[in-house]
Amino acid sequence: MSKTTLSLARLGRSAPTAFEVEPDAEARARLIEALDLRGLRKVRLTGEVTPEGKADWRLDATLGATAIQDCVVTLEPVTTRIDTPVTRRYVADLPAPTGEEMEMPEDDTVEPLPASLDLMAVLTEALALALPDYPRAEGVEMGQVLHAAPGITPMTDEDAKPLAGLAALRDKLAGGGEDDENKG
Numbered sequence: 001m002s003k004t005t006l007s008l009a010r011l012g013r014s015a016p017t018a019f020e021v022e023p024d025a026e027a028r029a030r031l032i033e034a035l036d037l038r039g040l041r042k043v044r045l046t047g048e049v050t051p052e053g054k055a056d057w058r059l060d061a062t063l064g065a066t067a068i069q070d071c072v073v074t075l076e077p078v079t080t081r082i083d084t085p086v087t088r089r090y091v092a093d094l095p096a097p098t099g100e101e102m103e104m105p106e107d108d109t110v111e112p113l114p115a116s117l118d119l120m121a122v123l124t125e126a127l128a129l130a131l132p133d134y135p136r137a138e139g140v141e142m143g144q145v146l147h148a149a150p151g152i153t154p155m156t157d158e159d160a161k162p163l164a165g166l167a168a169l170r171d172k173l174a175g176g177g178e179d180d181e182n183k184g
Contacts, residue, residue: 004120006049008057008090008113016048019061021119035128038077039068045086045123055092056113062086063126071137078135086126090114 004021011017022044023031032040047061065082092113148154 006117013051016050018048021045021123037067041066057090059088069135072134074137076137078137082130084130
């Protein structure tokens with residue numbers, strides 16, 4: 001087993017087991033590629049695994065990282081500092097999902113008990129969840145892009161609002177009422 005993998009069967013159940021995972025340059029390069037980042041500095045997962053009950057375990061840690069992503073508007077580099085708690089509960093008697101659909105549990109920290117705990121996988125998942133979905137460079141806002149075929153007025157965000165069509169309907173009904181009188 002690597003130094004980032006803990007065999008839960010070999011851990012003492014009388015006290016917490018402390019850990020610290022600080023990926024080397026090669027591991028950071030794999031994280032950068034897997035998470036589609038520009039760069040990753042100072043990434044570290046520090047915490048402890050504590051026995052709970054007769055067979056369960058709890059992981060409490062802190063993820064610290066400095067990630068560099070592309071701005072979703074300008075593609076300029078955006079640096080984000082992440083300092084977030086990470087909690088996982090590994091439960092021995094967790095029922096296995098059945099069927100195609102499954103309900104999400106209220107407690108999203110609960111996972112099935114593994115034979116060994118891959119701390120690098122925990123770090124990767126926690127980092128992926130902590131990264132901004134749509135990073136933006138400071139001061140950059142999404143603009144409005146309008147597209148339409150030649151000769152057609154493009155639809156704007158205002159046109160797409162649910163009540164925006166009421167004014168046009170009112171005008172059409174007001175104009176249509178005169179046409180109906182002339183037909184009769």
